[in-house]
Amino acid sequence: MRLLLLIGCFPPWNVVVQQEPNPLLGVARVDLARPTFYGLAVGQTSEAEYLGRKSDHQKTAWNEDKRQFSEEYRRAATLEAARCELGLDDPGGPGTHTVATSVGYIEPGFYAGMVSIPSEVRLTVQLTRAGEIAEEIAVSHGTEPGTFRIGPIPIPTAPSVTDRLRADGAALGRVVGRYLCVRKQGR
Numbered sequence: 141m142r143l144l145l146l147i148g149c150f151p152p153w154n155v156v157v158q159q160e161p162n163p164l165l166g167v168a169r170v171d172l173a174r175p176t177f178y179g180l181a182v183g184q185t186s187e188a189e190y191l192g193r194k195s196d197h198q199k200t201a202w203n204e205d206k207r208q209f210s211e212e213y214r215r216a217a218t219l220e221a222a223r224c225e226l227g228l229d230d231p232g233g234p235g236t237h238t239v240a241t242s243v244g245y246i247e248p249g250f251y252a253g254m255v256s257i258p259s260e261v262r263l264t265v266q267l268t269r270a271g272e273i274a275e276e277i278a279v280s281h282g283t284e285p286g287t288f289r290i291g292p293i294p295i296p297t298a299p300s301v302t303d304r305l306r307a308d309g310a311a312l313g314r315v316v317g318r319y320l321c322v323r324k325q326g327r
Contacts, residue, residue: 151322152315156264157276163269164226164323167237172217172228175210175241175263183247205248205305209261212309213241213316220317226324228317237274239320240266251285251299258282259304265316275323279315283307 164170182190191199217239218228229235242264249259260282267275283304 151319153265153277153279153319155275155277157266157273159274162323162326163237163267163274164320165326167235167324168225169227169229169233170235170237170239170267170320171231171233172214173231173238173240175213175243177206177243180243181245201302205302206243208302209243209305209309212306213313216310216313217317217320218313220314221320223317224321224324226317226320228320236269238268239316240268241316242266245280246305247282248301249283249285249304250301256285258284259301259308261305261308261312263312265319267320277316277319279312281308281311281315283311 177187180187191202194202214228221228227235228239231238243261244264245260245262247257247260249257260280262278262280265277265279266273285299285304
């Protein structure tokens, strides 16, 4: 039981690099670049191999899923950062710091009635100042296809890849926004 209580005490990110003195202390605005997907692994294969087995329609849908992931990520990070009065701007904005996100792994998961696998997205976030890495964290999130019941009938809550990746984008954006606030506030 104690172990379960302690699990909630740890932040949902892994610090890779954390500069002291704190580069975000008192900063009001940072630039937030769109997530990149260079060198992306999809499940146990490269993105190129994954897409090589897909139809043109499926390839278009995959690119749309990544776009929607990015939008949800940005929206959630911006809302979370606003809680501590930290503005997130498009690159080239007034900020002296840039937050760059690289998505390195996606397990899209699947839903097939009684059988399902959750999604998982792993990313690296770097805060740069004057072109140098000042902070770096690693974050991951997964979304269960999940169901709720109406009587005996299970109804999926995130049956599609699109649903799961949008949920992952929003959850990861909240985590990144929270990390930026924690650092801005001197912790």
